[in-house]
Amino acid sequence: xxxxxxxxxxxxxxxxxxxxxxxxxKYSVDMCEPGMLVGKLxxxxxxxxxxxxIDKSRAxxxxxxxxxxxxxxxxxxxxxxSVQDWGLHDTSNEINDMYVISEKARFVGDVVGAVAAVDExxxxxxLRLIDVEYEVLPAVFDVxxxxxxxxxxxHDSFGSNVSRSFGFAGSxxxxxxxxxxxxxxxxxxxxxxxxxxQALEPLNCLAEFAPTGELTVWMxxxxxxxxxxxxxxxxxxxEAKVNVICEHAGGFFGEANWSVAPICVALAKQAGRxxxxxxxxxxxxxxxxxxxxxxxxxxxxxxxxxxxTAVKEDVIVDSGAYFNRSAACTVVHMADFTGLYRCPNVSAxxxxxxxxxxxxxxxxxYGGPPAFFALEQLMDMAAEKLDLDPVELRLRNVKxxxxxxxxxxLETDTHAAVIRxxxxxxxxxxxxxxxxxxGDVRRGVGVAAYYDVSGGQPFERFDRNLEMQxxxxxxxxxxxxxxxxxxxxxxxxxxxxxxxLGIDYQDVHFVHGETEGKLWDGGMAANGGLYTVGNAVVxxxxxxxAKILAEAxxxxxxxxxxxxxxxxxxxxxxxxxxDFVLGTPVLSLRALADDAIYKALDGxxxxxxxxxxxxxANPNPVGAAFADLAVDIGxxxxxxxxxVLVHDIGRAINPATVEGQLQGGISMGLGYGxxxxxxxxxxxxxxxxxxxxxxxxxxxxxMPEVEVVLYEDPAPSGPFGGKGVGMCGVHAVAPAIAxxxxxxVDVRITELPxxxxxxxxxxxxxxx
Amino acid sequence: xxxxxLTFKVNGLSHDxxxxxxxxxxxxxxxxxxxTGAKESCGVGECGACTVLVEGKPVLSCxxxxxxxxxxxxxxxxxxxxxxxxxxxxxxxxxxxxxxxxAIQCGFCSxxxxxxxxxxxxxxxxxxxxxxxxxxxxxxxxxxxxxKIVDAVLAAAxxxxxxxxx
Numbered sequence: 001x002x003x004x005x006x007x008x009x010x011x012x013x014x015x016x017x018x019x020x021x022x023x024x025x026k027y028s029v030d031m032c033e034p035g036m037l038v039g040k041l042x043x044x045x046x047x048x049x050x051x052x053x054i055d056k057s058r059a060x061x062x063x064x065x066x067x068x069x070x071x072x073x074x075x076x077x078x079x080x081x082s083v084q085d086w087g088l089h090d091t092s093n094e095i096n097d098m099y100v101i102s103e104k105a106r107f108v109g110d111v112v113g114a115v116a117a118v119d120e121x122x123x124x125x126x127l128r129l130i131d132v133e134y135e136v137l138p139a140v141f142d143v144x145x146x147x148x149x150x151x152x153x154x155h156d157s158f159g160s161n162v163s164r165s166f167g168f169a170g171s172x173x174x175x176x177x178x179x180x181x182x183x184x185x186x187x188x189x190x191x192x193x194x195x196x197x198q199a200l201e202p203l204n205c206l207a208e209f210a211p212t213g214e215l216t217v218w219m220x221x222x223x224x225x226x227x228x229x230x231x232x233x234x235x236x237x238x239e240a241k242v243n244v245i246c247e248h249a250g251g252f253f254g255e256a257n258w259s260v261a262p263i264c265v266a267l268a269k270q271a272g273r274x275x276x277x278x279x280x281x282x283x284x285x286x287x288x289x290x291x292x293x294x295x296x297x298x299x300x301x302x303x304x305x306x307x308x309t310a311v312k313e314d315v316i317v318d319s320g321a322y323f324n325r326s327a328a329c330t331v332v333h334m335a336d337f338t339g340l341y342r343c344p345n346v347s348a349x350x351x352x353x354x355x356x357x358x359x360x361x362x363x364x365x366y367g368g369p370p371a372f373f374a375l376e377q378l379m380d381m382a383a384e385k386l387d388l389d390p391v392e393l394r395l396r397n398v399k400x401x402x403x404x405x406x407x408x409x410l411e412t413d414t415h416a417a418v419i420r421x422x423x424x425x426x427x428x429x430x431x432x433x434x435x436x437x438x439g440d441v442r443r444g445v446g447v448a449a450y451y452d453v454s455g456g457q458p459f460e461r462f463d464r465n466l467e468m469q470x471x472x473x474x475x476x477x478x479x480x481x482x483x484x485x486x487x488x489x490x491x492x493x494x495x496x497x498x499x500x501l502g503i504d505y506q507d508v509h510f511v512h513g514e515t516e517g518k519l520w521d522g523g524m525a526a527n528g529g530l531y532t533v534g535n536a537v538v539x540x541x542x543x544x545x546a547k548i549l550a551e552a553x554x555x556x557x558x559x560x561x562x563x564x565x566x567x568x569x570x571x572x573x574x575x576x577x578x579d580f581v582l583g584t585p586v587l588s589l590r591a592l593a594d595d596a597i598y599k600a601l602d603g604x605x606x607x608x609x610x611x612x613x614x615x616x617a618n619p620n621p622v623g624a625a626f627a628d629l630a631v632d633i634g635x636x637x638x639x640x641x642x643x644v645l646v647h648d649i650g651r652a653i654n655p656a657t658v659e660g661q662l663q664g665g666i667s668m669g670l671g672y673g674x675x676x677x678x679x680x681x682x683x684x685x686x687x688x689x690x691x692x693x694x695x696x697x698x699x700x701x702x703m704p705e706v707e708v709v710l711y712e713d714p715a716p717s718g719p720f721g722g723k724g725v726g727m728c729g730v731h732a733v734a735p736a737i738a739x740x741x742x743x744x745v746d747v748r749i750t751e752l753p754x755x756x757x758x759x760x761x762x763x764x765x766x767x768x
Numbered sequence: 769x770x771x772x773x774l775t776f777k778v779n780g781l782s783h784d785x786x787x788x789x790x791x792x793x794x795x796x797x798x799x800x801x802x803x804t805g806a807k808e809s810c811g812v813g814e815c816g817a818c819t820v821l822v823e824g825k826p827v828l829s830c831x832x833x834x835x836x837x838x839x840x841x842x843x844x845x846x847x848x849x850x851x852x853x854x855x856x857x858x859x860x861x862x863x864x865x866x867x868x869x870x871a872i873q874c875g876f877c878s879x880x881x882x883x884x885x886x887x888x889x890x891x892x893x894x895x896x897x898x899x900x901x902x903x904x905x906x907x908x909x910x911x912x913x914x915x916k917i918v919d920a921v922l923a924a925a926x927x928x929x930x931x932x933x934x
Contacts, residue, residue, distance in 0.1 A: 013867045020875025021863040021882060023805020023845035030804035200809045200817055200876040200910050250807070250876030251910050281810050486874030486911050656870035656916070663913030664873065692814035692908060700901040700914045708915075729913075 007498040007505050008720050011656040015491030015510070016248060016484055025248050028218040029204045029278060036206070037066055039267050039277035040123040041287070042113035042130055044105030047356040047685035048139035048152060051104060051112060051132060059115060059129040064122040066271035068130065070113045071103040074266050075234050081257040081289070082325040082361060083226050083523070093327035095163060097155055100234070100262040105134065106154055106321035107356050108685045109286035111259070116267040116275045139356040141685050143295060143318035146355045154321060154354035161354040163323055168313075168334040173345030175301075178310035182301030185310075186381040189297045192370040193752040194290035194320075195668075195676045197363050198697060201250020203257075203284045205264040208274035214241045215268075219261050220249035223523025225481055227258060228515045234262055235269070247513030252485025252524060253668075254363040257288045257324075282690035285678060289361030292329045293318040296374040298337065301345070302382045306396045313337045313348040313374075320359035326352040328459075329360075333367025335406055337375050340451055341397035356685050358678075364665065365730040366526060368452060369672055376448035376735035377748060389432070390447050390739065391423045394624075398449070405620035406453045411715045414648040415622040418711050419449060422646040425707055426626035436744060441630040441639075444744025448735035449624040454715075454724035455528025457615045462528050464536035464615075465519035468497075468544050469608035472597060474568050474589035475507035476544070478537060481518035482510075482529075487726055488657040489529040493537045495653050496719050500541035501548075502565035503589070519610070527621065527724025530653065534719035536613035543609045551596060551607060552587055565589070619715035619723040623647040625669075625732035627740040629704075633763060636756030638674060638741060640704040647728055648711045651721035655710055658725050662708045665729015667698040673734030675702075677753050776837040778803065779847025787834045794818045794829035796837065797844060805845035805879045809908075816907030819880035820844050826887040845879035848886065861931070862886055865924035866917070873911035881907045885921045893929055897922065 019025040056068040078096035102110045113130050117123035138152040145151055146161040154161055179185055199220070206218040215237060221227050224244040232239045260277060268275040279287060294315050301310030313334060319326040334348035383393040399405060401413035423429075431445040455462040466480040476497060484490055494508035522532075545565060552570045553560040562573045569585040570592060597604045626644040631637075645662055652658045675696050679689040689695035708729075714721020734752060742748050747762040769788045776783055778801060785800050797803045797820065806829050809817035813831035820829045821843040822836075843851055849860045859867065862885050872878050881904060888895065888903035895903065900921045901914070909917065 011870065014870060014872060016875070017867040017872045018859065018863075020872045020878050021845075021859060021866050022849065023803070023879045025875055026804065027807075027876065029808070030798075032799075032802075198910060200807070200815065200874065200908065202809060202811075249874065250809075251874040253910070281812075486872075488873070660870050660873055660912055660916055663915045664909075664911045665913070667913035668910070691812055692810045693812075697908050697910060698913075699905055699908060700918065701905045703901065703914050706913060706915050 005499060007495045008653050010495065010654065012491065012495060012505055012654055014488040014657060015494065027201050027248055027250050028206060028220055028246060029201055031206050031218045033206065033208055033274040036274045036276050037116040037118060037271055038120045038123045039114060039116045039264055039275045040127055041111050041283065042127045044108065044110040044112050046105050046134055046136050047108045048137040048154070049105045049134040050137060052135050053133045054113060055131040058131065059126040062122065062126050062129055064118040065115060065126045066273060067116040067267045068126065069101065069266050069270060071099050071101040073270065074100045074262065077234060079259065080324065081259050083223050083255055093164065093166065094325060095323040098322045100259045107358050109358060109687065110321065111263065111287060114263050114267055116271045139685055141355055141357055141680065141682055143316055143353050143355055146353050154356060162351055163319065163354055164327065164352045166327065166350055168331065168338065168348035170335060170338060171347040175310045175312045175345045175347040178345035179299060179301040179312065182309050183304045184302040184382055184385045185299065186378050186385060187299035188378060188381065188750060189295065190374040191751040192294050192373060194293050194360065194678050195363065195672045196285045196290050196678060196695060197253045197288055198284060198695065199251025199253055202281065203260055203279040203288060204277060205260045206274060206276040207261065207264040207268040209268055214243065215265065216243045216245060217261055217265065218245045221246050221483065222252050222255050222485065222525060224483060224515045225518065225520050226523055230258070231261060231265065235265060243514055243516040245514040246483035249483050249485045252487065254361065281692060285690055285695060286358045286687050289324055289359045290678065291360065291363040292333065292367055292370060293360045294370045296370060298374045298378050300378050300382050302386060306386050306388050306393050308341050308343040308397050310345045311338045311343045315348070315350045317350055317352040318360060319352050319354055320357045321354065322359040323352065324359045324361040329362050329367045333371050336368045336371035339405060340375060340449060342399055342403060357680050358687065364668060365727045368450060368727065368731045369669070369734060372448055372450050372731050373735045373738065373752060376732065377738050380739045380742065391419060391428055394419055394447070394449055405451055406618060407458055408618040411619045411717060412713045414711060414713050418622055418646045418648050419624045421709060421711060422624045422626050422644050425646065425709060426628055426642065426644045428626065431628060438630070440634050441632050442744040443630050444740040445626065445628045446736045446739030446743055447624060447626050448732035448739060450728065450731035451620050451622040452724060452728050452731065453526055454531035454619050454621060455615060456526040457618050461522045462532045462615055463522055464533055464613040465521055466536055466540060466611050467519065467608060468540040468611065469606055470544060470548060470589070470593045472594045474593055475509060476501060476503065477509045477511060479511045479518065481515055481521045482512050482524060482533060485524065487529060487661060488654065489533060492530055492653045492657055493533060496534055496538050497541045499720070500538060501545055503568050527726045527728065529726065530722050531619070531718055531724050532615045534722060535615065536611055538719045539613055540609045540611035543611065544607065547607050547609065548592065552592055556586060617717040619650060619718055621648055621723045621725060621728055623728055623732065625736040627736040629737060629740045629744065631741055631744045631759065633745060636760035638737065638754065638759065640670065640737060642705045642707065643733065644707045644709070645729060646709040646711055647725060648713065649725055650715035650718045650723035651712050652710045653720060653722050658710055659708045661725045662729040663706055665727065666706055666733055667703060669730040669733025670702060671698045672730065672752065673737045673754055675753050675755065772835070774835060774838050776839060777841045779844060779850065789835060791834040792830055793827065793832040793834050793837055796834035797829060803844050803846055807876050807879060809876065816884060817877050817880040819883045819907065821883055821887060824890065826884050845883060848883065861927040862921070862924040865920040865927065869916050869920035869923060871912060871916040871920035877907060877909040881909065881917060885924065889925050889928060893925060893934065895925060
């Protein structure tokens with residue numbers, strides 16, 4: 001690693017950490033406006049029912065109730081809660097199949113009404129007084145049942161539950177022929193689970209209209225400017241009259257359902273008062289969206305030399321009650337499944353199906369965790385048939401420099417080295433060879449690889465527009481609409497800017513918490529923060545630096561190439577030396593900035609830049625996870641002893657931040673693999689895994705020893721070589737665990753989560 | 769519901785508040801006093817985000833009744849640093865360690881986590897890694913995977929022991 005960097009690469013405190021540690025940070029759930037009312041939602045108790053009538057009169061008559069709404073009170077515009085359909089995506093295939101409040105109940109918990117009242121008790125009582133007459137319809141909860149002829153139809157307009165079938169644009173070669181010719185063919189069907197986002201800040205919204213009609217919305221939201229557009233369109237307001245405020249959010253793992261805001265806005269509009277709507281944990285589960293839920297049938301063809309010749313996938317998408325992001329998520333999913341390894345013959349197709357359960361959407365990993373759960377088990381099955389070590393099979397098939405990954409060629413050649421490093425860290429050879437039997441437990445070790453993107457480009461608009469200015473005190477302010485969701489994007493950007501401008505990272509300030517006055521920005525998703533925002537701020541900082549040096553050059557009468565910025569000073573390059581560090585300080589940044597405003601004879605001017613950045617590449621981060629575990633064959637309980645994850649980050653701008661992203665992803669991957677389950681009743685559609693007692697998140701006690709290793713090989717197109725990380729910790733944990741379980745007890749668990757019950761059932765009382 | 773006047777101390781200052789019998793301690797702190805550092809995440813005592821210290825012991829404020837705070841001394845995250853004599857702008861060693869070790873991501877669990885860590889270290893100034901995991905076992909975090917939180921608590925324990933001269 002080069003050593004001439006002074007700020008990039010350092011473990012500096014995260015942006016906003018001091019305020020968070022002292023309780024000073026305000027999240028939207030902490031907001032309170034004078035005269036604010038309490039909003040509450042009415043949920044359908046039925047999984048599938050026509051609403052014959054809703055009588056709101058008794059609720060409206062209750063003293064203290066200021067708004068009662070049902071679907072008729074919401075703008076009659078078909079809605080999709082996904083941003084993918086909001087003009088961000090150039091070729092959207094999502095379906096607008098819902099109103100913000102349902103006109104027909106399609107799952108237990110579907111929102112059919114809402115109220116606003118002076119306090120919670122009155123609001124709850126008002127809900128009880130809404131008389132809904134339901135015509136209960138037969139319902140279907142299993143995606144395969146939903147495809148059968150005669151199944152109850154969730155959306156009448158489609159005639160059946162199959163909403164859309166689509167292929168994969170990356171399909172190539174002749175898969176059937178390659179499978180026919182392959183000496184080794186493996187195939188299996190996998191079923192993945194509905195993991196819920198459950199960020200710790202519950203979903204909430206506060207909406208307020210000013211007397212002059214301006215609307216302010218406080219809400220945890222990853223893409224505020226796109227969201228503002230949608231709200232403006234729905235309520236027929238000019239965008240400039242809508243201000244969406246989100247400075248800090250209690251966790252960003254996916255934008256699962258934005259209909260909370262339109263409901264809250266409709267309540268505020270009717271009530272003529274600010275309304276706050278705060279979801280319970282159960283509501284945050286069922287009325288957000290789960291991880292994309294798939295039935296995946298995968299087939300691999302492999303040559304005798306252990307090279308993949310065919311990758312085929314047929315995926316059934318359980319959309320749940322509404323389509324949401326079933327298309328975009330699944331296209332990414334198919335790219336993950338078919339694209340991790342080199343292979344000349346690839347095909348994938350998807351069928352999206354409605355069921356009477358809460359909808360699925362994009363959640364940290366966005367199609368990847370189900371893809372790698374299936375693909376990486378198939379790779380182990382192929383390795384076994386070939387009598388080849390699983391690590392070796394992967395090394396023979398990883399993509400190399402210049403191979404196409406997600407839409408762009410790989411910029412570095414790192415995956416083989418990453419996998420080898422992980423194998424070394426976990427002690428692969430030794431652990432594969434050690435005795436498995438240890439009393440009642442059987443030990444195993446497993447591997448799984450992954451790759452991902454650094455933003456959604458070119459398919460989505462990950463464009464960045466920002467302003468950067470030099471303040472009179474020599475510090476820098478960046479004006480950009482990026483809420484802080486805990487990823488330390490802004491702190492990392494501060495390090496990049498400080499590196500370019502030769503200032504302290506604490507001298508970089510951000511104005512970022514509301515859409516008002518901000519230039520357009522596509523928002524946060526798809527590991528895209530560091531790469532796209534990072535590149536944008538680096539470009540802006542270079543432009544600002546050039547402007548500063550030009551100003552200094554004019555002021556000092558010294559050519560620009562003789563000047564440099566270091567430690568908040570303009571320095572004169574020492575004669576005959578390229579070393580600016582030892583150069584002579586001639587002017588402080590403060591004096592330069594202050595003088596440009598207050599002393600310039602030709603007019604006061606701020607030194608500022610407007611940067612418009614359109615990313616034109618997308619380096620793929622790659623990695624691998626290794627699990628070392630013990631299975632108790634009496635109870636089926638899996639105890640993960642150690643997880644190693646090696647991630648190719650390009651360059652870690654702040655290693656502590658990158659590690660934290662991966663460690664957090666690992667804890668989610670652990671829950672996904674072993675226990676997170678909304679437990680939707682197979683015969684009644686009731687979600688029993690609702691609050692944190694019944695829907696279990698990984699606690700400190702669930703965590704095994706975790707070793708995260710950052711592999712650094714700078715990506716040429718990245719800011720100082722950096723690339724994406726946010727979603728990557730989740731991808732390979734569940735399949736590494738599945739492969740380790742197979743190594744331990746010789747059974748393949750093909751359905752998530754891999755609970756003790758499923759493991760015992762698979763063992764079938766076998767003696768091992 | 770019959771309202772009553774309650775007297776209690778928060779972060780060293782005495783307060784009076786009019787409360788209903790069903791008001792929770794977190795409602796009292798967040799809504800009546802505006803101390804929003806105690807977070808409500810689950811509302812039913814399962815996640816630890818609302819943890820405050822009452823008479824030095826950790827209490828889940830979302831599940832405790834406000835009236836139970838009568839004449840009690842409550843410490844919230846807003847008063848933690850001052851409670852050990854820190855000046856405004858300075859941090860308690862546990863807060864400092866959370867900042868320095870990257871233990872804070874979204875920060876929503878941090879106030880509860882830090883106060884639970886304080887209760888843990890008050891009881892056991894020299895915990896092992898496993899004891900920290902156990903002590904924080906009731907506090908959920910969706911962001912960090914807990915590794916850096918445990919690192920931070922262990923580091924803070926070292927600092928606190930040094931400060932105490934033990």
